[in-house]
Amino acid sequence: RSTIGVLALQGAFEEHCNILKSISNYNIIQVRSIEELRSCCGLIIPGGESTTMSLVASRSGLLGALREFCSNPNTAVWGTCAGMILLAKEASQTKKGGQELFGGMDMIVNRNQYGCQLESFQEDIPFNCINGGPVNGIFIRAPILHSYSDNKNIIELASLPSNPVDHSVAPQGHVVALRQANKMCTTFHPELTRDYRLHVYFVEEIVNKI
Ligand code: GLN
Numbered sequence: 576r577s578t579i580g581v582l583a584l585q586g587a588f589e590e591h592c593n594i595l596k597s598i599s600n601y602n603i604i605q606v607r608s609i610e611e612l613r614s615c616c617g618l619i620i621p622g623g624e625s626t627t628m629s630l631v632a633s634r635s636g637l638l639g640a641l642r643e644f645c646s647n648p649n650t651a652v653w654g655t656c657a658g659m660i661l662l663a664k665e666a667s668q669t670k671k672g673g674q675e676l677f678g679g680m681d682m683i684v685n686r687n688q689y690g691c692q693l694e695s696f697q698e699d700i701p702f703n704c705i706n707g708g709p710v711n712g713i714f715i716r717a718p719i720l721h722s723y724s725d726n727k728n729i730i731e732l733a734s735l736p737s738n739p740v741d742h743s744v745a746p747q748g749h750v751v752a753l754r755q756a757n758k759m760c761t762t763f764h765p766e767l768t769r770d771y772r773l774h775v776y777f778v779e780e781i782v783n784k785i
Contacts, residue, residue, distance in 0.1 A: 579651075579782060580606035580615035582641075584631040586623020586657060590766035591774075595619070598771050599778045609640045617651035617782040618644060620658030620677070622715065622764050625666070625686070628657060629674045638675055645679030651757045651781040652679060659760035660684050660718050667721075680755045681724035688719035700751060700763070702733045704780070705772050712751060712763035720750045720762065729755045757781050 581591045583605035595603045606612050620628075632638045645652050645662060654662040661677045667685040689696070695716060699709035710733070723729050732752035752761045752773075759781065765773040 578602040578604055578615045579617040579619070579778070580604050580611060581619045581621060582606050582628070582658070584635070584637075585627045586621040587655075587764065587766050588619075588621045591619045591621050591655075594766055594771050594774045595778070598775050601778070601782070607635070607637075609637060612637070612640050612644055615644075615650070616785060617777070618653075619777075620652065620654040620661055621766065622656030622658060625657035625660040626674045628661060629676070632677075633675055638677075641677045642679075645677045645758070648756060649785055651777070651785050652759075653777045653781070654680075654758075654760040655766065656715065656717055656762060656764055659762055660686055662758060662760050666718070680753065680758050680760060681726050681729065682753060682755075682760075683721040683723070684718040685721050686718050687716050689714065689717055692716060698735060700733045701736065702752070702773075704732055705776060707772065710765065710770055710773060711768050712761075712765075713767050714751075714763045717762045720753060723750075723753060723755075726755065729753060732759065732761075754781075757785055 579601045581588045660666050662680045663682050663684045664678050665683040696714050698712050700712040701709045731750045735749035
């Protein structure tokens with residue numbers, strides 16, 4: 576299977592599709608059905624509104640297949656912002672919003688923890704796994720990674736160089752990119768910049784190797 580999908584229920588899926596098309600030879604598709612999902616070896620879950628994406632996934636009967644896909648060790652998945660929330664095993668505010676998660680990464684996230692839209696920010700993020708200097712991170716009502724399990728498969732890819740606000744809710748530091756085997760997540764939106772290095776990383780270091 577040489578297809579990478581972008582979950583296209585809501586949010587910034589067009590941007591991810593365009594970038595993937597420009598940097599890879601994979602067949603890139605928008606995923607809205609179980610058949611489309613099953614044709615993929617990799618999937619990006621975009622940023623947007625996780626409650627909405629979750630609701631649409633439930634109503635369209637896609638939730639079970641997404642859970643299966645995200646917990647399958649032989650698929651590559653990258654969740655950005657809301658997509659990261661959906662990849663978590665637990666997220667704050669899920670009960671209130673009745674939000675179902677997809678799971679796949681052994682982590683707990685807090686939604687909207689930096690505050691409202693006015694507290695959205697940009698920051699240069701140093702990545703050890705990416706050459707050529709820091710990546711500009713756009714954080715839009717971003718989640719904070721609360722914690723992740725003590726699992727040898729999990730590696731921190733990047734953290735905020737400084738804490739932008741006083742938040743005691745991130746006991747393991749402000750990790751903004753995490754990888755667990757073939758799954759990765761970022762709390763920010765790389766698809767909203769012209770810097771495609773994280774997309775290249777996802778394709779070359781994860782999708783190509785599964
Ligand atoms: N605040 C959104 C949520 O909780 C995520 C925002 C985003 O993806 N930029 O789903």
